[in-house]
Structures are given as C-alpha cells and as structure tokens.
C-alpha cells in the first residue's frame with residue numbers, strides 16, 4: 283500500500299517583524315481656502331485662522347483625542363495663541379515629519395508657509411476674533427467607529443494596567459479572530475484605548491499562533507517593543523496596519539484586501555506613555571469585510587541593516603545605509619521608516635536604471651513619537667533594476683533631546699527600546715508579471731534574502747529565509763545548505779532544526795533528518811510540525827511503530843489535523859493494524875472529506891482487507 287505524504291512538510295518563513303501594517307493618515311482633506319488678506323489688513327480668527335485650525339488641528343485637539351487641549355473655538359485658540367504661533371513656526375505642529383518632495387503623500391498634514399505667516403500675524407495683531415459671519419462651521423467628527431459598525435469587533439481579553447511612572451511601555455495584545463472561513467478585510471479600525479496614553483499601535487498578523495507562546499497566561503498579552511512572528515509557508519505580510527493619533531481608518535483599494543484565515547491571531551503592538559497614575563488599557567479592533575477576495579499581491583519588503591548599528595557614545599552623525607536592487611517591476615504604495623530614539627536624518631530614495639534619483643522620503647528630524655506610515659498619493663512605479671536605498675543617520679550625543687541616556691552610552695542594534703534599529707518597510711505591488719513564471723513576491727523575497735546573506739553572513743534569518751525560498755522551488759540542496767548555515771549560527775533554534783530535518787526528509791535522507799527533528803522536539807515539546815516531520819523520517823526508515831507514535835503526539839497538539847489522522851492510519855496499516863487504521867482514516871475524512879491521503883488509502887485498505 284502507498285504511503286502518501288501530505289504535500290510538503292513546510293518550512294517556516296521568519297519575518298523579522300517590527301511594527302506594521304496599515305496606513306494612517308489624518309482626516310480627509312477638506313478644501314482650504316486661504317484668504318489672501320493683504321499686508322496691513324487685519325487678520326481675524328473667524329475669517330483667516332479658523333479654517334486652518336479646523337482643517338489641520340481639531341482632529342486631535344478635541345475631547346477624547348490625543349492632544350492635551352481642544353482647539354475648536356475662538357476662546358480655545360486665543361488661550362494658546364502665542365504657543366500656536368511658536369509650534370507652527372517650528373513645524374512641531376501639526377505633527378508631520380517628511381520634507382516636501384516631488385512624490386506626494388496622500389493626506390499630507392503640513393501647513394503652507396503662507397498659513398504659518400498668517401497665524402504669526404494674527405497673534406502679533408492681538409488675536410482678534412472678527413466678524414461672526416465669517417466663521418466657517420465647526421468640523422463634524424464621527425463619534426465611535428469611524429467607518430460605521432464593523433463586521434467583527436475584537437476586544438482584548440484582559441486589560442493591561444499601565445504603571446503610573448517610569449519610561450514608555452510597550453505591550454502586545456493578542457486577538458484570536460473567531461472566523462470559520464477565510465475572510466477578506468477591506469478596512470481595519472484600531473481603537474487603542476485612551477488616546478492620551480497610547481502613543482501608537484500597529485497590528486501584526488500571526489497565522490501560526492507563534493505569539494501565544496510568549497504569554498504567561500492565555501489572553502494576558504506580553505511586553506516588548508518589537509516582536510517577531512514566524513509564519514508557515516510563503517505568506518508574506520502585505521499590509522501596514524498602523525494607528526497613531528489622528529489616524530482615520532483606511533479602506534483598501536479594490537483587489538488589495540487583506541486575507542484572514544481561520545485560526546489567525548492579530549497582535550496589537552502598542553507604545554504606551556505613563557500618566558502619573560495607573561491606567562487601564564483595553565484596546566479593540568474593528569474589522570470590515572469585503573464580499574470578494576483580493577486579486578492583487580501586495581507585499582511588505584523590509585530593508586534593514588541593524589548589524590551595522592554600533593554607535594559610540596557621543597557620536598553625532600552615525601550613518602547606516604543599504605541598497606537593494608529590485609528583481610521585478612513594482613508599484614510602491616506606502617513607506618514606513620523606523621528607527622528608535624537616536625534616529626536623526628532618515629532618507630530613502632530610488633535610483634532608476636537610467637541614473638535618475640527620486641526621493642521616496644526625507645525626514646530631517648526623526649521623532650519616534652511621531653512615526654507613521656506614509657502612503658503615496660499615486661502609486662510610484664519602480665521598474666526592475668531600480669535600486670532602493672536608505673541612508674539613516676543617528677545622533678548619540680547629549681545634544682539629541684530624545685537620547686534616553688544621560689550621559690550617552692554605546693548603543694547597538696536590537697529589539698529593545700534601549701537598542702537602535704534601522705528598518706525601512708515598503709508596501710509594494712508587483713506589476714507586469716507573468717504568473718506562469720511564479721509568484722513575483724517569491725522573487726522579491728528570495729532576492730532580499732540573498733541580499734541580506736551577502737551583506738551579513740551572520741544573519742540567521744536571512745539564511746533561514748533563503749533556505750525556505752529555495753525549498754519552495756524544490757532546490758533541496760540549496761535549502762539544506764542555507765539551513766545548515768542558519769543552524770551553525772543558532773544550533774538551539776527549534777525552527778531551524780525542524781526545517782533542516784524536513785528538507786532532509788524531502789531529499790530522501792530520513793536517517794540524518796531524525797537527529798535534527800528529535801532536537802527540535804527536545805527544544806520545543808509541543809512542536810506539531812517537528813513531530814509530524816519526525817514521523818515521516820521514521821516511516822522513511824520503515825519504523826512504522828515510531829511513526830505512529832509521533833503522529834499520535836502531533837494529534838495531541840492539534841487534534842483536528844486531518845493530515846496527521848490520515849498518516850497515522852497509514853502507519854497503522856503498515857503495522858497490520860487494519861481495524862485501527864480504518865478508524866483513523868475515517869476520522870480524517872470526517873475532519874476533511876477531501877483529505878487525499880485518507881481517501882486513497884481507505885480505498886486501498888478496503889481492497890486489501892477484501893482480498894484477505
């Protein structure tokens with residue numbers, strides 16, 4: 283009888299996570315008419331200033347939002363007039379970090395010079411109210427869910443109590459998504475809790491329940507600024523789901539919906555600031571579903587060069603760069619630069635094959651507190667061969683007001699808030715590709731993994747990801763080589779042991795695989811894949827009793843896995859235990875009536891038992 287493997291003991295792709303998904307941005311721009319008041323003519327609140335404030339400030343400066351006071355009436359604004367003139371002149375408000383550039387961002391929140399001058403003149407002239415008839419209506423804001431009632435609302439199981447004092451906190455809330463079938467999400471609204479204490483938040487999609495392992499008790503969440511999610515099979519992140527004060531939920535363009543499968547967790551990574559008293563934070567997420575599946579294949583490409591971050595204390599201008607050549611044509615949809623507190627000048631640009639250079643973003647004065655995802659007003663076409671580069675400089679001197687260390691200390695790359703980071707996330711949509719030649723995102727991912735391996739032989743994740751890319755396109759020798767490199771860097775990594783074992787099984791080297799798979803299980807006993815793969819390795823050496831035992835252990839971890847049931851049935855049949863075998867094959871078909879291994883082997887079993 284045949285022993286049919288489930289298609290592929292799958293490798294894992296490690297996405298060096300950090301923040302992300304989404305696309306923020308301020309309230310939809312309403313038309314701003316700047317009254318061309320002549321020099322000498324007096325500037326009034328009602329006619330000249332109110333339109334600017336309503337458009338650019340009131341979104342956040344109103345009750346229930348992040349800003350410390352309201353800017354909705356003449357009295358509100360007059361009270362803070364001088365301060366408003368200062369913060370607009372320095373461009374501290376409204377918060378918008380990028381310099382103006384040729385490639386426009388959607389919903390740019392930046393005052394024009396003329397507006398700043400007008401505010402300054404108004405204050406100089408004594409902050410006059412003016413004619414009530416000139417006052418435009420106050421902006422209307424939607425209370426509650428901005429896009430109306432979501433199709434599904436998820437609320438954190440347990441609130442997190444933010445300690446009254448201390449430095450910023452980072453807390454991750456896990457939201458299991460109770461759906462029974464795949465859904466397509468066209469918008470996500472994040473309601474992070476009291477906006478005065480939640481500085482920003484972003485969602486990561488966890489398809490493997492990998493984050494739950496970090497919780498001390500189910501539903502409690504866990505701390506940490508940057509998190510890392512391992513995802514099985516090639517399923518790269520695709521969307522930037524990001525919230526900061528003033529964010530209006532973004533509805534994805536037709537065809538760009540986010541896929542959400544049964545069993546997925548959403549992990550909300552929040553940046554919290556203590557208030558002086560304990561604050562209870564219990565965020566919710568609203569999901570809006572689309573009736574049709576996505577047709578496009580967006581992907582988040584993450585450039586980084588954290589290994590180069592080793593910034594001496596006092597260093598004012600520490601430069602880190604990276605240059606990556608695109609292997610396919612893409613449309614760049616959004617960009618999200620990320621550094622911690624020492625980041626200063628943040629730049630990214632594209633150099634086209636003809637030599638033309640386009641600034642993708644330039645932030646001359648980085649501020650982690652106002653980090654954001656920037657979406658382009660129009661997709662930016664970047665043809666194959668374009669070099670995407672970043673140049674980040676870091677200021678580790680005591681002249682950097684955001685430097686958390688006084689006096690400064692040496693700082694290296696890492697995930698803690700006391701470490702530094704240089705990441706650039708790019709939401710890209712491959713275009714002009716030929717599906718017959720494979721998934722274009724795969725080409726992007728493989729090129730990136732190769733780039734990272736070349737840049738840094740000591741990059742575990744790059745070796746690992748390159749291995750899984752090679753394995754996906756059946757280059758098993760290449761995959762084994764890369765997994766071995768990864769393993770030499772982290773011999774105690776359960777994921778890498780499992781992947782190497784799985785690749786060796788696929789290569790027909792079951793005996794060698796056994797060692798790594800046993801090691802993976804020793805490192806993580808509840809590792810479903812490792813038990814499953816070990817079962818195959820043992821079966822490959824005709825140890826069907828051992829295989830049956832491992833399938834049983836795998837089923838102890840995931841009782842409803844049709845593949846494990848089916849293969850357990852097959853292993854038992856090999857041992858001549860036909861009755862039990864039949865029961866397991868039938869159970870597999872109860873779970874999944876189309877389970878191919880069960881279908882095929884149940885037929886074979888019937889024939890076999892009929893003959894005897």
Ligand code: HEC
Nearest residue numbers: 338339341342348349350362365366369375376377527528
């Ligand atoms: C995206 C949300 C947002 C927008 C838009 C915004 N503010 Fe603010 N503003 C804040 C927050 C939050 C604070 C609290 C201080 C901080 O976190 O930096 C603040 C603080 C301020 C302060 C106090 C600064 C200080 O040093 O204490 C002033 C003045 C101010 N804003 C004016 C404005 C004006 C004027 C505009 C429009 C031109 C504006 N803000 C637009 C969020 C916003």
